[in-house]
Amino acid sequence: MWALVLTAWARPTAPAVFCETYEDAPHCAAGETSCSECHVVEGPPVTNSYGSDLVDALGSWTDFDAELPAALVAIEGDDSDGDGLDNRAEIDAGSWPGSGDEVEPECAAQTLTDNPWYGLGGWDAAFAWKRVMHDFCGRRPRYEEVQAFAESADPAAEVTTLLEACLQSPYWDEILWEVGYGVVNPLGQGGDINILGNYEWDLRLFAYATSGDRDAGDLLTASYLVVEEPANSGVFTPIDEVRNDGEAYAQPLAPEHRYGLITTRYSLAMRVMFSDVPRNLVSHYYRELLGLDLALSEGLFPIDEQPGVYHYPAPADVDDQGVWQEECAGCHTTLDPLAYPWARYNGIDLSGDTTGTWMSDRATDVLPTTDGYLFGEAVSGPAEWVEVAVASDAFAEQITRLFWEYLLQRGPFSCEEESFEALWTDFRDADRNVEQMLHGLVLTEAYGRP
Amino acid sequence: MWWWLACAPVPGDTSFAPSETAVVVDTEVPADSAPGETGETGGSSSPATSTRADLKLKRWRQISLDLQGALELRDDQVCNEAGLYDCATLNVVTLGGVSSDNGVFEPLEPGATAGLAMERMVLQACWNRFRQDLEGPALVYQNVAHGSTALTEGEGEAWLTALYRRMLSRDPLDEEVAALLDLHPSVVASGGDNGDWEVLTCFAVGTSTEALTY
Numbered sequence: 150m151w152a153l154v155l156t157a158w159a160r161p162t163a164p165a166v167f168c169e170t171y172e173d174a175p176h177c178a179a180g181e182t183s184c185s186e187c188h189v190v191e192g193p194p195v196t197n198s199y200g201s202d203l204v205d206a207l208g209s210w211t212d213f214d215a216e217l218p219a220a221l222v223a224i225e226g227d228d229s230d231g232d233g234l235d236n237r238a239e240i241d242a243g244s245w246p247g248s249g250d251e252v253e254p255e256c257a258a259q260t261l262t263d264n265p266w267y268g269l270g271g272w273d274a275a276f277a278w279k280r281v282m283h284d285f286c287g288r289r290p291r292y293e294e295v296q297a298f299a300e301s302a303d304p305a306a307e308v309t310t311l312l313e314a315c316l317q318s319p320y321w322d323e324i325l326w327e328v329g330y331g332v333v334n335p336l337g338q339g340g341d342i343n344i345l346g347n348y349e350w351d352l353r354l355f356a357y358a359t360s361g362d363r364d365a366g367d368l369l370t371a372s373y374l375v376v377e378e379p380a381n382s383g384v385f386t387p388i389d390e391v392r393n394d395g396e397a398y399a400q401p402l403a404p405e406h407r408y409g410l411i412t413t414r415y416s417l418a419m420r421v422m423f424s425d426v427p428r429n430l431v432s433h434y435y436r437e438l439l440g441l442d443l444a445l446s447e448g449l450f451p452i453d454e455q456p457g458v459y460h461y462p463a464p465a466d467v468d469d470q471g472v473w474q475e476e477c478a479g480c481h482t483t484l485d486p487l488a489y490p491w492a493r494y495n496g497i498d499l500s501g502d503t504t505g506t507w508m509s510d511r512a513t514d515v516l517p518t519t520d521g522y523l524f525g526e527a528v529s530g531p532a533e534w535v536e537v538a539v540a541s542d543a544f545a546e547q548i549t550r551l552f553w554e555y556l557l558q559r560g561p562f563s564c565e566e567e568s569f570e571a572l573w574t575d576f577r578d579a580d581r582n583v584e585q586m587l588h589g590l591v592l593t594e595a596y597g598r599p
Numbered sequence: 600m601w602w603w604l605a606c607a608p609v610p611g612d613t614s615f616a617p618s619e620t621a622v623v624v625d626t627e628v629p630a631d632s633a634p635g636e637t638g639e640t641g642g643s644s645s646p647a648t649s650t651r652a653d654l655k656l657k658r659w660r661q662i663s664l665d666l667q668g669a670l671e672l673r674d675d676q677v678c679n680e681a682g683l684y685d686c687a688t689l690n691v692v693t694l695g696g697v698s699s700d701n702g703v704f705e706p707l708e709p710g711a712t713a714g715l716a717m718e719r720m721v722l723q724a725c726w727n728r729f730r731q732d733l734e735g736p737a738l739v740y741q742n743v744a745h746g747s748t749a750l751t752e753g754e755g756e757a758w759l760t761a762l763y764r765r766m767l768s769r770d771p772l773d774e775e776v777a778a779l780l781d782l783h784p785s786v787v788a789s790g791g792d793n794g795d796w797e798v799l800t801c802f803a804v805g806t807s808t809e810a811l812t813y
Contacts, residue, residue, distance in 0.1 A: 257650035264646040283657065283813045288664040292764040320660065327697050335699040348699075558655050558706070599649050 162461065162479040163187065164446045166217045175243030183447040187247060199229040199236060199247030214461065256564035267599040274304035277597030281308055284556050285315030285324075285587075312591055316584055322356065322383040328555050329355030332368075332437045333410065336419070341399035344497065344504055346415030350400060353377055354410060357385045359583040365548050366539035366581050368438060371409040374400050406507040408535050410434065412494060414505035421496030425468045425512040430494075431487045439538060440547030443480050448543070450525035451482035467515040489521035490534045545577035546570075549586055557595060565595045654812040656709050658695030659687040662720055662811070669765040669805075670728040671738045678723035686723065690716035718806055725801035729794065739765065745794030748787045755780045758797060766804045779803065 167186060168177035176182040187200030196204060206220035207213070225237035229246050232239075236246040259270035267276045278298055282290045290298070301307050315321055332355060335348035353375040358367035367373075373387040374396075389404055391397045400407075400414055410416060411434055420430040435441050441448025453462035455473065463473040464485040472481040492512040498504045519530040524541065528534045538544055549572050554560055561569040572593065576586040590596055657665070666677050678686035692698050693716045695706040732740040742757045743750065756776055763771040771779075779800050786796040804810060 255651050255653050259650040262647040266646075269647055269649050269651075280655075280813055283661055287660050288668055289813075290768055291668065292768045295768045320664070323660065330697045330699065331705040334704045336702065337699070555706070557653075559653075598651050598653075 162214050162475070163217060164449050165451055165462075165479060166214055167221065168449075170218045170221050171240050174240050176240075182449075183442070183445040185247075185445065186245070189248070197229075197247030198231075199224075199245075202227055202229045202236075253562045253564070256562050269599055272592065272594050272597040273599055274308055274597070276599045277591055278304065278308045278311060280596065281311050281315060281591055285312060285321050286318050287320030287324075308591060308597075309588060312588060316360070316587070319383055322360075324555070325356040325359055326352050328359075328551055331551065331555075333415075334433070334437075335415070341395050344499075345418045346413060346505060347399055348413075348415040350374060351410055351413050351415055353385055354413070357387065358409070359548075360385075361584065362582060364581045365583050366544070367409060368548075369409045369411060369434070369535040369539050369544075372404040372407045374407075401502075401504070401506050403507070406494075406531075408531050410438070411491070411531075411535070412505075412507075417494050417505040418497050421491075421494060423496055425492060425515050426470075426485060426488050427491045427494065427496070428484050428488045430491055432484060435487065438547055439541065439543040440550060441543060443484055446480065448524075449480065449483045450522065451479075452486045452522050452525070453482065454486070483522075486522035489516055490519045490528055490530045492516045492519060539581070542573075542577065545581065546573045548581065548583065549573035549576050549590075552583065552587060553590065553595075556590070561595065565593070568593045568595060654808075656695065656713070657811050657813060658706065659691055660696075661813075662694065662717060663687045665766075665810070666720065666724040666805070670724055670801075672724060672728060676724075676727055676731075678720045678727070680719075686716070686720050690720075717811055718802075721805035721810075722802050725798050725805060728801075729798050733794075740794070740797050743793050743797055745797065746792055748792050750780075750783055750793055750796070752780065755783065759800065762801060762804055766801070767807075767809055 164182045164184075164186065168174065168182055171177060174182070176186070185197075187196055187203055189195050189197050202224045203217075203220055206223045207216050208220070210216070225240075226235050228235050230248050234242070234244070239246040261268065261270040263269075267273045275298070279290060282288065282294075298304065298307055329352045333348055333351040335352070337345065341347045354371060355368065357363065357375045358365050358371065371387075373389050374391070375385050375387055376396075377383070377385055391400055402412055402414075406412065411430065416430065416433075420433055421427040422429070432443050435443060435448060439448065443449070451462045452464070454465035455463040459473065459475070459478070461475055461478055462482045463478045464481040466473045466481075467485070467489075471477065472485060492515075493507055493509060495503050495506050495508050495511055521528055521530075521534065523534050523537045524543075526537055528537055549569070550560070553569065553572075572586060572589055575589060576582070579585055663674060663677050666672060667674055670677075674687075675685065680686055680689050687694065690712075692701060692703050692707060693710060693712050695709065695713075697703050697705060728739050729745075732738060733745065739761075740758075741761070743754050759771050759776050759779055763769060763775070782799065782803075783793075783796050786792075786799060791799075
């Protein structure tokens with residue numbers, strides 16, 4: 150019975166120990182090592198095949214962190230998931246030793262074959278064209294349009310032309326709004342005269358920054374606000390200053406204190422609420438815009454703020470929440486320093502009018518400075534925080550993944566990882582222009598291979 | 600009969616869920632299109648099987664827009680539950696949408712009710728167009744005497760060709776025409792007339808794999 154409990158007991162310190170043991174492993178370098186190294190991601194918290202072998206190798210469990218390195222080494226030569234590669238080889242290669250390494254059926258090789266309607270085995274212009282019409286214009290091509298496409302001398306160019314046109318469609322405007330839902334996570338009813346804020350400001354900013362010839366980094370750095378005028382027109386306009394009392398209540402921050410989605414009234418009210426250390430605020434955007442879910446032990450870059458006090462790295466516990474405890478420290482050594490830079494932003498004020506505002510003296514008793522850490526790198530405040538975040542691979546990969554998964558209704562297959570990486574590195578290196586990235590996406594085999 | 604029609608094996612149609620053996624190259628036959636974009640067919644009469652088989656299910660907006668375009672309906676004419684609630688809005692989560700009211704921020708995997716919701720949308724759209732055409736002027740249901748039970752092959756072919764062009768953007772294959780014409784006697788035997796057959800063929804084609812995936 151006890152053994153069963155132990156088996157299901159995820160240890161938040163484990164990813165850190167794993168990365169101390171395999172510090173050159175690609176998953177550790179990218180901050181991606183998480184619970185899923187040893188656990189099944191979905192469903193009850195049980196171990197995968199690699200985790201189960203590790204449990205067997207751990208022995209007494211009297212000192213998990215101390216015993217883990219030896220147990221990891223002990224099963225290096227095993228092939229836990231039976232895919233033909235031993236565990237160490239998989240760790241070194243950046244694949245998962247516990248599951249998911251089999252080649253999906255969709256990745257099976259296929260010789261180029263010309264069927265009457267679509268060519269198989271590679272990117273096909275007719276197939277991609279039809280998908281673009283559905284994905285970006287929202288409908289099936291009409292009979293006459295199909296006829297005209299069939300007559301085209303340059304079908305591949307038709308795909309690009311159609312994409313350019315459909316990116317301007319009302320349908321795509323709605324889809325940007327919908328993808329934005331996944332980032333903003335709006336709850337309740339919108340409305341500018343609402344103490345909890347109106348999330349439509351957030352959704353408009355998302356749609357604006359991910360359309361046109363714009364840098365999606367604005368999602369984290371924008372000092373402007375976005376309005377839709379006329380209402381429901383789909384025409385978004387950035388404004389630097391609020392123009393009336395209603396807008397001043399809806400977005401009370403001065404431009405110099407605005408940082409995109411993080412500092413909207415809705416974001417601050419819903420995620421800072423009443424806390425001195427805005428952990429929910431940063432963990433939310435760490436997950437949604439940087440793709441690192443601390444609840445899954447992803448993106449752990451522990452900062453030991455009490456060196457020598459405990460036998461493990463511990464956070465400073467500035468607000469006396471007990472986060473120094475070993476069970477908490479595994480995540481809070483990353484989370485708390487991530488949150489410090491945002492401590493001057495107020496959450497909900499039930500007795501006054503400071504909800505969603507910046508206050509120079511807020512939480513100074515527990516955090517005299519706004520120094521913190523992101524990706525293990527020291528940052529002096531919000532401006533440096535967002536600068537590091539936007540320039541990161543994590544941001545580029547996550548924004549690309551948002552659109553990939555919405556459009557393809559799945560993540561990349563193993564055989565598509567290379568093209569996926571090329572897509573987000575190009576996105577990163579080309580001013581993070583989403584529309585340009587989408588032009589690349591529709592030309593991938595992942596998108597256009599029947 | 601409704602169930603049978605919805606599941607009628609339209610020739611060339613393929614299994615709904617991608618599998619290792621599914622033929623992903625479904626009945627997409629752009630009329631007059633060149634055989635493949637990458638070359639000739641090689642003379643084979645049966646298409647090769649795709650190893651990819653990675654079809655995507657259409658979401659609520661796409662289904663609604665397809666029906667609006669194919670049947671010349673406004674968005675509020677496609678489907679209303681109990682005459683009150685827009686089907687697409689009511690089934691938004693079921694059909695791959697998001698809903699802040701329900702805390703659903705990302706599309707969910709299609710569930711068991713997705714097919715039912717799709718069928719309701721298509722059936723109502725087909726019926727709503729038919730009802731409007733009866734009042735005239737007829738925009739879609741043309742060239743067939745709706746109240747009659749007598750149907751010539753030419754009338755049937757004309758209707759089905761128009762239907763396929765509207766719903767699937769291509770001409771029907773001969774075997775598809777034959778299969779749907781074969782339904783006519785059973786509709787009449789069940790007490791229906793040409794109009795019932797027309798609506799049911801609209802429903803059958805509109806709920807085919809080809810119509811609902813891409």
